[in-house]
Amino acid sequence: MRAITVEVAGRPPTPNSRRDWHQTYRDNQIWKDRAWIAAMDALQRDLWPVQTTMLAGKRPEPRLIADKPMQFAALDVTIIVPDDRDRDLDNGIASLKPLIDGCVSARIVVDDSTRHLIEFRVRFVKQARVSKVLLRFDEQEQPGSLGL
Structure with missing residues (x-):
């Protein structure tokens, strides 16, 4: 069984932060990109070697020699905060969406649906x-039928 840890510096804004929809979209894209970069770094460092291929007229592009993304995974999230203030758990979970999307884009896991992320813990x-x-x-391992 494989395991990989992605470390993203900072914390994305919570849904309660006062922003218009344009700023929310831009912020989510920035945090998704940050997570993708951190995930690619973790993949190259921890799991798979990097092979560079020359593309016609372009710089070499790093390619991962990946088995496959994880079909089924448990996600354990640790949100590290600098102070003792009480945190609203549901806002913390909602702010993780762009980070998880970035990891899916990096092909750590197939999808962020409950079919593929079968366990989810936050602290x-x-x-x-x-x-x-x-x-x-x-x-x-592939989970048994949930009977849903």
């Missing part, structure tokens, strides 16, 4: 002067 941890999010994907 807040205090660490002085640090703000970041750790997303740990643990590959799982």
Whole structure:
């Protein structure tokens, strides 16, 4: 079974932050891109070697020699906060959407639906002067029928 941890510095804004829809869209794209970069770095560092291929008239593009993205995974998220303030759990979970989308774009896991992310845990941890999010994907066996 494979496992990979993606570390994203900072924390995305929560849904309660006061922004118009344009700014919300831009912020989500920025955080999705940050997560994609962190996920690609984690993939290249931890799992698969990198092979470069020359594309006609372009710079070499890194390609992953990937088995396949995880079909079924458990996601354990640690949100590291710099202070002791109480946090609203549902806002913390909602702010993770662009980060999870970035990891799906990096092909860590096939999809972020409940069919493929079969477990999801979130916790807040205090660490002085640090703000970041750790997303740990643990590959799982194919789950049994849920009977839904």
